[in-house]
Amino acid sequence: MNKLSRRDFLKRTGAFTGGVYPSMLAMGMLPAAPAxxxxxxxxxxxxxxxxxxxxxxxxxxxxxxxxxxxxxxxxxxxxxxGGRCWSVRKGSINEEKELGAHTAGFDEGQYFNAGPSRIPHHHALTLHYCKELNVPIQVYNNVNENTYYYSEGKGPLSNKKVRVREVHNDMRGWMAELLAKGMDGGKIDAGMSKEDTLKVVEYLRAEGGLDVDKLYKVSARRGYIESPGPGDREGKLGDPLTLLAMLQSGLLDPDFYNVAEYTYELQGTLFQAVGGMDxxxxxxxxxxxxxxxxxxxxxxxxxxxxxxxxxxxxxxxxxxxxxxxxxxxxxxxxxxxxxxxxxxxxxxxxxxxVYMNTGKIGLQFKRRFWEEDEGIYGGITHTNNQLTQIFYPSYDYLSGKGVLIGYYNFNDKAVATGNLSYQQREQFALDKGSQIHPQYRQEFETSFSVSWHKTKYNMGGWALxxxxxxxxxxxxxxxxxxxxxxxxxxxxxxxxxxxxxxxxxxxxxxxxxxxxxxxxxxxxxxxx
Ligand SMILES: Cc1cc2nc3c(=O)[nH]c(=O)nc-3n(C[C@H](O)[C@H](O)[C@H](O)COP(=O)(O)OP(=O)(O)OC[C@H]3O[C@@H](n4cnc5c(N)ncnc54)[C@H](O)[C@@H]3O)c2cc1C
Structure with a gap:
């Protein structure tokens, strides 16, 4: 019997309409997406x-x-x-070396993902099993320009929360200006003709938001100090952060690298399981x-x-x-x-x-002040202190209570917080976190921390x-x-x-x- 090719099949059935796709799937001519x-x-x-x-x-x-x-x-x-694929909910128990077992006291319906929280769009097999086993997924918001960079004890921006948007756009502006000046002055010679150079400079103008003189003054991309509105309210821009201020404050250090956008696994679109990764x-x-x-x-x-x-x-x-x-x-x-x-x-x-040392703490708050007061819906705040990162929940926006991840840290920082008692970890997360969100003190209810390298039956985050x-x-x-x-x-x-x-x-x-x-x-x- 002649084997029917995919092309023949499409010809005979009159292309991709109606029931053709399901029939091909059923006949094994297409793999079940996305696996x-x-x-x-x-x-x-x-x-x-x-x-x-x-x-x-x-x-x-x-x-x-x-x-x-x-x-x-x-x-x-x-x-x-589930092992590491674990969402901490009311009554969840974890046992750590030296500290023993502790139980989560979150409200019913509140949770945080102590292990996995993100599924990259190219992890086809993970998505495949979600589909095959009927686990609904939703988009996970990993990158949020409205979160903060918080540099503790360093430079002119020390202990000031700065919106990621401001740093990103000012940095892009200054870098583009430097490069454009270099191109103009002939300092950057990549074997380009004059015409090529002009094209690159035009690109840099667009990339950095430079003015006609190829200078970065300020850009609406970094947001407003007074928003545009009705009547004569045209909106007011603030001054850009200087390159020197960002440099001296450590915002060019690895703590604040743009890993969230640049890493292959963390590029959008990212997903999560609805209701918890577990x-x-x-x-x-x-x-x-x-x-x-x-x-x-x-x-x-x-x-x-x-x-x-x-x-x-x-x-x-x-x-x-x-x-x-x-x-x-x-x-x-x-x-x-x-x-x-x-x-x-x-x-x-x-x-x-060797396995990664890593830890997270979930903090339950009475209200989602990061959404209501600060317009932060998902995403990550980065710090240079031991918190390393604060993760805002990417689900149930504008509902009442919420659990955010008060720290997610690695290596020595994770060892230091892991060495604390459960109570001390909570205190540490609240002390440091309230420098960024003063609402912590007023709104905090309960916490649960996991130090994976001390957790019985894991003793580490992942293999290195x-x-x-x-x-x-x-x-x-x-x-x-x-x-x-x-x-x-x-x-x-x-x-x-x-x-x-x-x-x-x-x-x-x-x-x-x-x-x-x-x-x-x-x-x-x-x-x-
Ligand atoms: C903090 C953190 C963040 C992560 N983030 C992500 C993410 O965003 N996205 C993502 O896709 N992945 C993420 N991961 C990775 C993901 O969770 C793991 O790769 C995956 O769950 C590992 O599955 P596993 O079956 O290999 O191991 P495990 O889940 O560890 O399973 C091993 C099982 O063996 C059991 N066991 C141990 N000892 C014994 C024993 N003596 N007898 C019997 N049973 C035993 C354990 O209890 C456990 O159930 C993250 C992991 C961590 C820790």
């Missing part, structure tokens, strides 16, 4: 797989394996699924929940001559189970303290990979590899250790992203199924 195809053939031949961890990697692996007929059991140490985890739970044993903390993983034996403890004591294969998604700093008989290369990798470690540590983990496969965000180049968890899950499913079915399934599939 890449993942169609494995053959069946499980009665094989059993024990999966360690009910985070996104573990649950996605179970979900895909079950489609192929494997019998899966998932062991999860926590009393909830909706993705609970959607998987609905599919594979029957296979999950909660409160089951794995204490030993041993390859046998054939198969694998896993020991775990739950509320009733120590238990063990055997399976043909194991997929281990336990984060490496946790796995490092679990008994195993892996090869020396794998063992060294598990013990050596140097180029050398990609060779020496990452590579040995990519191969199964006998019957044990490794998955999780740490098994990809998509560290710190849910997409990493999903890609790694599909990758081990393809590898494991290739082995049991005798067919070769490459992943990622060509063209995906």
């Amino acid at each position: 890449h195809p993942f169609k494995l053939e053959g069946n499980a031949n009665g094989k059993e797989v024990v999966i360690l961890g009910a985070g996104l990697a573990g649950m996605a692996a179970a979900y895909e394996l079950t489609k192929l007929g494997y019998k899966c059991t998932i062991l999860e140490a926590r009393e909830r699924v 909706k993705i985890a609970t959607a998987f739970q609905q599919k594979v929940g029957g296979m999950i044993r909660l409160n089951a903390e794995v204490t030993s993983i041993r390859n046998l001559e054939q198969g694998v034996k896993v020991v775990y403890k739950d509320k009733t004591g120590e238990k063990s189970l055997q399976a043909d294969f194991c997929i281990c998604t336990i984060p490496l700093p946790v796995l490092s303290n679990i008994d195993h008989n892996f090869s020396s290369d794998v063992s060294r990798a598990i013990d050596s990979v 590899y140097s180029a050398e470690e990609r060779q020496s540590l990452y590579k040995p983990l990519l191969q199964p250790d006998k019957q044990v496969y490794f998955a999780g965000e740490h098994m990809t180049y998509l560290n710190a992203w849910m997409a990493g968890a999903f890609e790694s899950a599909r990758s081990v499913v393809a590898a494991l199924h290739s082995r049991t079915s005798g067919s070769r399934f490459a992943y990622p599939v060509l063209g995906s």
Whole structure:
């Protein structure tokens, strides 16, 4: 039988109208948007797989394996699924080293995403699972020119909150003026003709908002000190910030780089799950929940001559189970303290990979003063102090109460705040935050902080590899250790992203199924 090409199909059915698109989708001629195809053939031949961890990697692996007929059991140490994909709500509990457990006292319906809050538009697999599992998504507002830069203790702008819009546009203006002067004076010679140079100068005028003399005076792009309005109210512009003032105040330092707009992952459009990112985890739970044993903390993983034996403890004591294969998604700093008989290369990798120190605090306020008083709807305020960032919620605008993320910090700053007690972290976030938003004192209700590098069953934000470690540590983990496969965000180049968890899950499913079915399934599939 002749195979019908996509082109032939379109010709015969009279192009893309009416029911053609759904029929093509149904006939497998188009991948279900927005994911890449993942169609494995053959069946499980009665094989059993024990999966360690009910985070996104573990649950996605179970979900895909079950489609192929494997019998899966998932062991999860926590009393909830999702791992790092976690939204803190009323009654949420976290346990940190030294500090013990604490419980969130937010109001019903209030939450913040302690882990993932953003889905980049090019993370097709994350978006695909949202679609396949019916998790509604909405746009996430990551970049907001109306938020602030706050430089503490540095230069003429010290301790003054400056709107991001003012800094961005003044900086752009001054930089464009400098370049335009350089072009004019012939100081910048990129082998251009006079005509080319004129075109570049014209571009710089537009880019920087320069006047006819190629000077940056001021621009309405940076906003007004008195808005335009009715009658003779034409609007009043303020003076631009000088380049020197911004420089001396540290606004050219890495603390304030434009990472939010420039980084590939953070470029718009970004999405989030409606009602909290944990909706993705609970959607998987609905599919594979029957296979999950909660409160089951794995204490030993041993390859046998054939198969694998896993020991775990739950509320009733120590238990063990055997399976043909194991997929281990336990984060490496946790796995490092679990008994195993892996090869020396794998063992060294598990013990050596460093994870990011990072923490967040959610602060619940009686009213959304950042929206009502300051016109801030989503986005991020950046600081050079230990807060690092304040994230404003990108949902439920102008509703009553709200939870904002009072700090989201990394590295040494995260270690310093992580070393504080829960109470001290709250105090710190309120003290520093009220310098920017004096309303904090009046409106604050309750807080909940998470220090990921101190959090039991994670002990880190995400894996960090140097180029050398990609060779020496990452590579040995990519191969199964006998019957044990490794998955999780740490098994990809998509560290710190849910997409990493999903890609790694599909990758081990393809590898494991290739082995049991005798067919070769490459992943990622060509063209995906
Ligand atoms: C602060 C922060 C911000 C982030 N922001 C984003 C973002 O904006 N967008 C995005 O896409 N991603 C983001 N991520 C990354 C994303 O959350 C992760 O990549 C993803 O959730 C990892 O999934 P995983 O299944 O690999 O690991 P995990 O979610 O950590 O799952 C591992 C599971 O193993 C369990 N476990 C551990 N030890 C044991 C044991 N002994 N026995 C049994 N079970 C055990 C854990 O409880 C956990 O459920 C962020 C992460 C953090 C921490």
